[in-house]
Amino acid sequence: MRIAMTGTTGMLGQVLCPLLSRHHDIQPLPIDRLDITSLEDTRWQIAQARPDWVVHVAAFTQVDEAETKPLEAYRINAVGTRNVAIAAQEAGAGVVYFSTDYVFNGRKKEPYREWDAPNPINHYGQSKLAGEIYVQTLCPKHLIIRTSWLFGPGGINFVEKILQRAAQNQRIQVVDDQRGSPTFTLDLADMTLKLLERGSQGIYHVTNLGSCTWHEFAREIVSRRNLETTVVPVNSSAFSAPAVRPEYSVLDNYMLKCEGIPLLPPWQDAVARYLRSTGDGPR
Ligand SMILES: NC(=O)c1ccc[n+]([C@@H]2O[C@H](COP(=O)([O-])OP(=O)(O)OC[C@H]3O[C@@H](n4cnc5c(N)ncnc54)[C@H](OP(=O)(O)O)[C@@H]3O)[C@@H](O)[C@H]2O)c1
Incomplete structure (x- = not known):
């Protein structure tokens, strides 16, 4: 094509x-x-x-x-x-x-x-x-x-932001009232x-399988890197970001299921592969 x-x-x-x-x-x-x-x-x-x-x-x-x-x-x-x-x-x-x-x-x-x-x-x-x-x-x-x-790879993404913040702080606050x-x-x-x-x-x-809050996502990243940082759950009101975001935006990959197309792997598996690909993966 x-x-x-x-x-x-x-x-x-x-x-x-x-x-x-x-x-x-x-x-x-x-x-x-x-x-x-x-x-x-x-x-x-x-x-x-x-x-x-x-x-x-x-x-x-x-x-x-x-x-x-x-x-x-x-x-x-x-x-x-x-x-x-x-x-x-x-x-x-x-x-x-x-x-x-x-x-x-x-x-x-x-x-x-x-x-x-x-x-x-x-x-x-x-x-x-x-x-x-x-x-x-x-x-x-x-x-x-x-x-x-x-x-x-190739962008400042959530995983990299959490790793940067965790490298500089003993405690980081991450939003726990949005699920995706x-x-x-x-x-x-x-x-x-x-x-x-x-x-x-x-x-x-089309998404990786499963869902989490941003806090759970951050905890997964920190624990897979064996970092000591404590990840504290907070409400989005703590950050007063300009944009309001949906509380729940999990996408059912229903068309893939209807057509019998194998779904993408769980998001935790994807995080592990990403961390391995950045050279210092989960131990
Ligand atoms: N990131 C997410 O979490 C997310 C979630 C759901 C859906 N999506 C969708 O997935 C797609 C890819 O997202 P992404 O995160 O890869 O986006 P991204 O990293 O922000 O990249 C956007 C691209 O669009 C280019 N661009 C911006 N304005 C343009 C213009 N006027 N003319 C031509 N090119 C222009 C940018 O070029 P420069 O960088 O050179 O400006 C850049 O290459 C987008 O449609 C996005 O809406 C993203």
């Missing part, structure tokens, strides 16, 4: 682009080649690439910053994605779009299925949902992958390749 790809320099893009390149003909479109906020440039670059699929990873991903710079978040996540959807459709290509657990309001008490009604409670979630709607309405051939709490599913970019990349090669379309939830 010929695949054009945005967001190749981001956390997921840095892992997904080389993986796809090993199996398919990839045309990377990093931001210095294509700023997706320009419809004209997006049309031109995607037409030149003549892709079968556009794997659209580029996004504005800073959840708190989206509250203070909403225009920028909507310009990239909503308008930019609209531009990609228009250009892909005109080029006869499909779009793979990555979306988020933050399209849900978090009031459900059991994992969200692909068909549950989204109702985002912050600008990041709203702008990503707008992107989903543009992809669904403007480009009939599409695959929307909702994922959550990404960590992986940490997801390793390598596992997500593998599943993306699999879904693409199966010709899957529609919405899929």
Whole structure:
């Protein structure tokens, strides 16, 4: 397949682009080649690439910053994605779009299925949902992958932030009133390749198996590294972050189950593999 790809320099893009390149003909479109906020440039670059699929990873991903710079978040996540959807459709290509657990309001008490009604409670979630709607309405051939709490090589992620804080402090406070599913970019990349090669379309939830709070996630990281740091659970009100986040955003990978596709490994296993890959893994 010929695949054009945005967001190749981001956390997921840095892992997904080389993986796809090993199996398919990839045309990377990093931001210095294509700023997706320009419809004209997006049309031109995607037409030149003549892709079968556009794997659209580029996004504005800073959840708190989206509250203070909403225009920028909507310009990239909503308008930019609209531009990609228009250009892909005109080029006869499909779009793979990555979306988020933050399209849900978090009031459900059991994992969200692909068909549950989204109702985002912050600008990041709203702008990503707008992107989903543009992809669904403007480009009939599409695959929307909702994922959550990404960590992986090549970016400042939650695991690295916790390790940095734990190295400097005997006690760290971590939020314990939000529950979700940490997801390793390598596992997500593998599943993306699999879904693409199966010709899957529609919405899929793809996360590592199981769920935890940020506090439980942090405790797992600290204990796997045998660090002495105490991880103290606190309510999110202790941090007064600009963006309100869903209390519960676990995604049921229900479409994968329906189709008998093996689910991703448990998140604890993914954390262990990530820590091993960074050179000083669990002992
Ligand atoms: N991170 C998470 O926990 C998480 C959770 C759920 C869903 N997702 C979704 O998964 C996808 C990948 O996330 P990620 O964490 O890998 O994102 P990321 O590390 O923030 O990377 C985003 C990429 O988009 C590029 N970009 C930003 N504005 C652009 C523009 N106007 N034109 C072209 N490219 C632009 C960035 O380029 P520069 O870096 O050069 O600016 C970067 O390569 C996103 O769609 C995100 O919404 C992420």
